[in-house]
Amino acid sequence: MAYAENTRTALVTGANRGIGFEIARQLAAQGFAILAGVRSREKAATVADEFKRAGADVEPVILDMANSARLPEALVELESRHAPIDVLVNNAAILIDGPGGFNSSLFELSEDVFRRTWETNVLGPMLTMRALMPGMLTRGFGRVVNMSSLAGQLSNMGKGYPAYRVSKAALNALTRIAAAEAAASDADVKVNACSPGWVRTGMGGKDAPRLPEKGAETAVWLATIDREGPNGGFFQDKEAQPW
Ligand SMILES: NC(=O)c1ccc[n+]([C@@H]2O[C@H](COP(=O)([O-])OP(=O)(O)OC[C@H]3O[C@@H](n4cnc5c(N)ncnc54)[C@H](OP(=O)(O)O)[C@@H]3O)[C@@H](O)[C@H]2O)c1
Structure with missing residues (x-):
């Protein structure tokens, strides 16, 4: 049974477009108070209108996941200004390997690309978990959803990106x-971690078969599971995946 209480606060990072926007919209529709993480003041202004047009009551908050010097302090401010965060969706990420996509080689990978990818996709989520999970544990409730990818499966690791x-x-x-x-x-x-499938977004590109609505589904499910739900799993389409 999905959790239905309407007073929980959820933070979704990278919520101004793509799958993150859709996760925030769907959670707002379920009655969550949504803090929608965006990188800049300018993006906060435009995304507020977009959510309004989509019928979602969402509060944009400025959170640059690549700014590790500022992020811990920004999260403390966020919780004191708004509310304790009950649900964290680490959605923001970058894919800047290239050129060549699946043909991009480790032997041509620049330190800069590796470092920038690590900062946004790993250090940022680590800092948000480190900042927000102790409060969840103290208050007795929390859901963390890390938006991963089948590209990160060790059991099926291949070349490219x-x-x-x-x-x-x-x-x-x-x-x-x-x-x-x-x-x-x-x-x-x-x-829990999840994969959205191959989704038509800025990252997934125009040939991807899935729409963001579908890509958001498993993350929204994991954000709303009840006490009997899974912990420490990796899911796509609500089904467990090998690591
Ligand atoms: N699309 C797919 O097929 C696919 C497949 C597997 C996994 N995923 C995962 O799903 C998640 C969402 O992907 P998507 O397809 O929606 O990607 P997207 O369209 O490229 O959107 C990425 C979002 O992350 C934000 N972001 C990037 N760097 C940030 C930073 N430093 N601070 C804050 N926000 C930042 C972007 O903000 P800006 O607008 O400011 O850039 C944007 O809102 C990612 O974790 C991705 O790895 C996607």
């Missing part, structure tokens, strides 16, 4: 570690 693949494998490892810490407490806190 090396920085992105490494970042998603690391995000999966963070998911397992955080889930184990949650399981060791009495609190109803759950941490």
Whole structure:
């Protein structure tokens, strides 16, 4: 049974477009108070109108996941200005490997691409979990959803997109570690990872078969699972996937 209380607060990072926008919209429709993470003041202004047009009551908040020097302080401010965060969806990410996509080679990977990918896709989510999970554990409730990718599966690791693949494998490892810490407490806190499938967004490109509505589904499900729901799993289409 899905969790239905309408007073929970959810933070969705990278919520100004793509799958993140859709996760925020769907959670708002279920009655969550939504903090929609965006990178800049300008984006906050435009995304507020877009959510309004989509019928969603959402509060844009400025959160640059690549700014590790500022992020911890920004999260403390966020919780004191708005509300304690009950649901965290680490959705923001970049895919900047290239050129060549699936043909991009580890041997041509620049340190800059690797570092920037790591900062946004791994260090950012680690800092948000580190900042927000202790409060969830103390209050006794929390849901963390890490938006990963089948590209991060070690069991099926291949070539191409090396920085992105490494970042998603690391995000999966963070998911397992955080889930184990949650399981060791009495609190109803759950941490899971999911893959949205191949989705038609800025990242997925125009040939992707799925729409963001579908790509958001499993993340929304994991954000709303009840106490009997999974912890420490990796899902696509609500089905467990091998790591
Ligand atoms: N699309 C797919 O087929 C696919 C497949 C597997 C996994 N995924 C995962 O699904 C998630 C969403 O992907 P998407 O397809 O919706 O991507 P997208 O269309 O490229 O959107 C990415 C979002 O992340 C934000 N973002 C990037 N860097 C950020 C930063 N430093 N701080 C804050 N926000 C930042 C972007 O904001 P700006 O607008 O400011 O750039 C944007 O809102 C990602 O984790 C991705 O890895 C996607």
